[in-house]
Amino acid sequence: MTRQLVLGIETSCDETAAAVVSEDREILANVVFSQIDEHQPFGGVVPEIAARAHLSLLDGLIERAMREAEVDWSDLSAVAATGGPGLIGGVIVGVMTAKAVAIATGLPFVAVNHLEGHALTARLTDDVGFPYLLLLVSGGHCQLLEVEGVGRYRRLGTTIDDAVGEAFDKTAKLLGLGYPGGPAVERAALEGDPARFKLPRPMVGRPGCDFSFSGLKTAVRQTVSRIDQPSSVDVADLAASFQHAVAGSLRDRCRRGMQLFADAHGAGRPFVVAGGVAANAVLRADLSALSGEMGMAFVAPPPALCTDNGAMIAWAGLERFRLGLTDALDFAPTPRWPLDPNAQIAIGAGVKA
Ligand code: KG4
Ligand code: ZN
Numbered sequence: 001m002t003r004q005l006v007l008g009i010e011t012s013c014d015e016t017a018a019a020v021v022s023e024d025r026e027i028l029a030n031v032v033f034s035q036i037d038e039h040q041p042f043g044g045v046v047p048e049i050a051a052r053a054h055l056s057l058l059d060g061l062i063e064r065a066m067r068e069a070e071v072d073w074s075d076l077s078a079v080a081a082t083g084g085p086g087l088i089g090g091v092i093v094g095v096m097t098a099k100a101v102a103i104a105t106g107l108p109f110v111a112v113n114h115l116e117g118h119a120l121t122a123r124l125t126d127d128v129g130f131p132y133l134l135l136l137v138s139g140g141h142c143q144l145l146e147v148e149g150v151g152r153y154r155r156l157g158t159t160i161d162d163a164v165g166e167a168f169d170k171t172a173k174l175l176g177l178g179y180p181g182g183p184a185v186e187r188a189a190l191e192g193d194p195a196r197f198k199l200p201r202p203m204v205g206r207p208g209c210d211f212s213f214s215g216l217k218t219a220v221r222q223t224v225s226r227i228d229q230p231s232s233v234d235v236a237d238l239a240a241s242f243q244h245a246v247a248g249s250l251r252d253r254c255r256r257g258m259q260l261f262a263d264a265h266g267a268g269r270p271f272v273v274a275g276g277v278a279a280n281a282v283l284r285a286d287l288s289a290l291s292g293e294m295g296m297a298f299v300a301p302p303p304a305l306c307t308d309n310g311a312m313i314a315w316a317g318l319e320r321f322r323l324g325l326t327d328a329l330d331f332a333p334t335p336r337w338p339l340d341p342n343a344q345i346a347i348g349a350g351v352k353a
Contacts, residue, residue: 004077005069006321007101008314009062011054011094012086012114013139014038014045014180018062019310020069020076023318025124028069030311031061032304036180043179044169051089058097065310073105078326080317083111084334085140091333099329108326110317115339117312118274119147124315125301128270133261133296135254135287138275139165142211144257145339146264147272150319155343156257157209164246165277167213171242174224175235185239186280192233192240197223199241201248209257210346216245247286254287258294271296279303 003022010017019030035053039045066072081098084091095111102109118136122128130152134145142159162170165182172181177188199219202212220242227234258271271291277283284300291298305311320326 002075004318004321005071005075006110006314006318007062007065007076007079008112008310008312008317009058009079009081009094009098010114010117010308010310010313011058011090012082012084013090013308014050015308016054016057016061017308017310017313018058018065019314020065020071021124021311021314021318023322025127027124027311028071029065030309031065031068032309033057033061034180040179043173045087047087047089050087051093054090054093058093062097062101073101073107076105076107078108078110078317078321079105080110080112080313080320082114082117082313083327083331084114084337086114086335088333088335091335095331095333102329108321109329109331110320110325111327111331112313112316112320113337113339114313115141115337116151117316119145119153119339120150120316120319121274121301121305121312122270122272122299123319124311125305126299128272128299131265132270132272132299133257135250135257135271135273135278136275137164137250137273137277139163139169141275142213143339144209144253146261150323151325153339155340156260157211157253158343158346159211159213160346161212161214161348162217164211164213164250165275167217167246168277170217171220171239174221175230175239177235177239182277182280185243186282188236188239189243189282190236192236192238194240194244196237197241199223199245201245201252203249204252209253209260211249211253213246213249216242216249243280243282247283250283251286251290254290255294258290258296262294267295269296270299272299274301274306276307278306
């Protein structure tokens with residue numbers, strides 16, 4: 001019997017990506033083009049430029065992924081694309097391309113929630129079984145979720161203002177480290193003293209599992225403005241102090257989430273981190289230590305599969321396809337698509353008492 005293979009397409013932000021994965025968890029090809037040169041002059045992602053770049057790059061990347069995987073259209077079981085959430089222009093490009101492939105080849109189409117792509121990556125890389133606790137940390141999101149199955153998520157906490165990746169990106173900008181911000185802050189912090197600047201560790205000690213990062217961002221801005229002409233040592237120390245504060249906040253919130261999760265599902269289940277910020281080595285080490293302390297098995301996909309890629313979309317598409325969860329060709333791309341539809345919108349809620 002031939003094994004199931006799915007082509008996955010990702011275009012929701014500034015990575016144009018295509019990949020082919022198999023049901024037995026092999027990544028046959030994973031081609032990612034990061035639009036760094038396109039957005040660097042603007043210090044951040046420009047949605048219109050991203051959409052145009054996706055449009056001109058995607059066909060060639062799909063061709064390359066198919067060639068590297070050494071597969072033909074007739075070898076595939078389905079074609080999957082990110083259907084949202086994300087920058088709508090890019091999402092439309094990916095969805096329209098996948099639909100065109102589906103029409104031309106007769107393959108089923110699967111619209112994948114980008115967040116579900118991140119959420120299920122640990123099943124591709126580490127064969128993690130349900131249920132597990134997930135910390136999803138990316139440029140647009142910061143959530144703790146109980147993952148009970150494909151399409152079955154219960155949100156335990158979320159950010160009430162900025163996403164953690166956004167805080168990394170803003171901090172990079174304030175420190176003159178440019179775009180893309182997260183990796184630049186991590187690199188600068190390597191040489192820095194995390195204890196030099198006392199920055200707030202948002203939400204620490206508060207009930208619940210929500211996050212907040214806008215106060216920390218403001219504290220970084222105020223600190224930068226107090227230093228006249230920051231030296232490279234100042235920048236490194238501030239980057240390290242910022243990262244240290246983020247780690248402290250994430251640790252406190254995750255510890256609470258772990259307690260709630262253990263109450264519901266028993267001890268010893270996996271704690272999974274996912275999303276671009278989960279590529280950060282300092283945060284990974286910190287959260288791994290916390291997992292050990294709390295008796296949970298720590299799972300972090302390799303950094304290249306934490307940041308946006310096509311393999312995560314192909315895999316989530318494959319998981320959905322196996323369950324018969326394909327989509328009609330009138331599927332409408334969507335900029336908003338929460339994983340837990342029952343969770344309240346928290347962004348803009350401000351700091352809760
Ligand atoms: O998941 P992702 O690639 O795209 C979204 O879905 O948002 O995450 C991108 C975010 C950006 O904010 C980026 O600065 C952050 O992840 N990021 C990092 C690192 N690598 C990427 N943040 C901290 N440390 C890193 N090494
Ligand atoms: Zn992402």
